[in-house]
Amino acid sequence: MYIIPCIQLDVVALLTCLMVYVHKNPKQDLGFFSDRHFNRMLWMTVIILSLDILSWLMEGYLPGHGHFAHNVVLALYFLIQTMLPLELLKYCLSICEVQLSKLKQRLLLLPATVNALLLVVNLFRPFAYRIAENNSYARMFGYLIIIIWPLFYILSSIAVCAVRSARAPHYEKETARKILIFILFIFASALLSAFLYGFSPWPMVALGLVYLYLNVHSKQTRELGLLAYKDALTGVRNATAYAFMMKELDAKIQAGDAAFSIVVADVDDLKAVNDRYGHNAGDQLLIHGAKLICDIFAHSPVHRIGGDEFAIILEGSDYAARDLLIKRISREMAYTTFPIAGREHYISIAFGIADYDSRVHRTCADVFKAADHSMYVDKIHRKRARR
Known part of the structure; x- marks a missing residue:
């Protein structure tokens, strides 16, 4: 039938x-x-x-x-x-x-x-x-x-x-x-x-x-x-993606299963490049700076969270090798340049890192504050070294 x-x-x-x-x-x-x-x-x-x-x-x-x-x-x-x-x-x-x-x-x-x-x-x-x-x-x-x-x-x-x-x-x-x-x-x-x-x-x-x-x-x-979730200029993740990942990390903290570091990176001289050469040159500085950061932290998500500021979440292999990666940054910057007005300019990036510590940090935002403070200390040292 x-x-x-x-x-x-x-x-x-x-x-x-x-x-x-x-x-x-x-x-x-x-x-x-x-x-x-x-x-x-x-x-x-x-x-x-x-x-x-x-x-x-x-x-x-x-x-x-x-x-x-x-x-x-x-x-x-x-x-x-x-x-x-x-x-x-x-x-x-x-x-x-x-x-x-x-x-x-x-x-x-x-x-x-x-x-x-x-x-x-x-x-x-x-x-x-x-x-x-x-x-x-x-x-x-x-x-x-x-x-x-x-x-x-x-x-x-x-x-x-x-x-x-x-x-x-x-x-x-x-x-x-x-x-x-x-x-x-x-x-x-x-x-x-x-x-x-x-x-x-x-x-x-x-x-x-x-x-x-x-x-x-x-x-x-x-x-x-x-x-x-993508930054239109640099191609890395944007602030929305970073906020989403912060929530995931906070959930891991609550579950007692968190092992990560946050690296805050700030591209130096963006305002000076914008004022002297124009915003197109400033954009190129950010693009090349983001590429350098991505090359160093190849296995970790990179986020652009502000005009010249980036945040990187280190877990897994990059978290285990974080000390070596931070040392590599200075070496890479010594050889990395990008062209402006027919001349090669070195890229300078200030970095700060903070490891999650359950005895000190209650949320992911606490880790970020510590990394951000460390980045500003590095930025001040770089400015003094140029004088």
């Missing part, structure tokens, strides 16, 4: 959608409209799969429920079947950065509104589908009227992504093409469902959403997340 395999496929697809939703963790979304539309598509797919399962059960395994109840379930099914492609179109518009006026947004809702009214009419005057005496579902002459609008939304989504793929910069073409592959996959499933009775497109939709999540949505979210 074909009902049981259909129900089994729907259940697997439903669980797949829920797993994607849990894995993507909506609490960590970055607030973009594409996140919202993707989440809505997931939940609409879950709802329509649930309605599909209920409809199959009513047809074969739940006698005595009444034809009208079955009709209502199918009406909701076809309503979501229209709303989901509409949400897909909104997702594509959001990803492709297409802005619509309020009038156009309302016009987009018009086909879905018409379909909803037709489904209400069908409850009392069947013309699109009906429930036969044996509780089985049967299509009627008006069936194409209620499925043409979902196809309209899907075709519109294809058009949006095709245009974006043709006109977008090279680095955005891949995203548009992957979304286009997903939509074409959904379109093929919808056509098979329209003309092949018994074929359910929703397991295919769930599979397509997994593809979309892995190849577009998740990748985009990861890239944006990385940008949120």
Whole structure:
């Protein structure tokens, strides 16, 4: 009997959608409209799969429920079947950065509104589908009227992504093409469902959403997340990433499992370089200074926490070799230069280090204060040595 395999496929697809939703963790979304539309598509797919399962059960395994109840379930099914492609179109518009006026947004809702009214009419005057005496579902002459609008939304989504793929910069073409592959996959499933009775497109939709999540949505979210924690000028981590790591270290301190050092580095002469050669030269000083710091502390996260100030968290191998690394700094600075106005200038960086000591430090901020103080002492000594 074909009902049981259909129900089994729907259940697997439903669980797949829920797993994607849990894995993507909506609490960590970055607030973009594409996140919202993707989440809505997931939940609409879950709802329509649930309605599909209920409809199959009513047809074969739940006698005595009444034809009208079955009709209502199918009406909701076809309503979501229209709303989901509409949400897909909104997702594509959001990803492709297409802005619509309020009038156009309302016009987009018009086909879905018409379909909803037709489904209400069908409850009392069947013309699109009906429930036969044996509780089985049967299509009627008006069936194409209620499925043409979902196809309209899907075709519109294809058009949006095709245009974006043709006109977008090279680095955005891949995203548009992957979304286009997903939509074409959904379109093929919808056509098979329209003309092949018994074929359910929703397991295919769930599979397509997994593809979309892995190849577009998740990748985009990861890239944006990385940008949120990256310093635009030097390429090292930024102050936001440092604050996040401080919280992790504080948790280790509370658990009694902390062994780390904090190094505070301050690039000397930034203001003097800015005043004499301009801010572009100052930027180059910071970039080369950050590179020197990263080369020395190759296995530790480097953060730019201020204009010319960096913080490095030493754990693991760098923590064990911290004394050797600090000695290496002076040697490296003696040979490291960068060009300004046709001349080579040496890079000077003041460093301070503090080791976490449970008898002295209660929080990570206490360790930072000690390292910062040590850095200022080193900075004063460097200034005196130049005189």
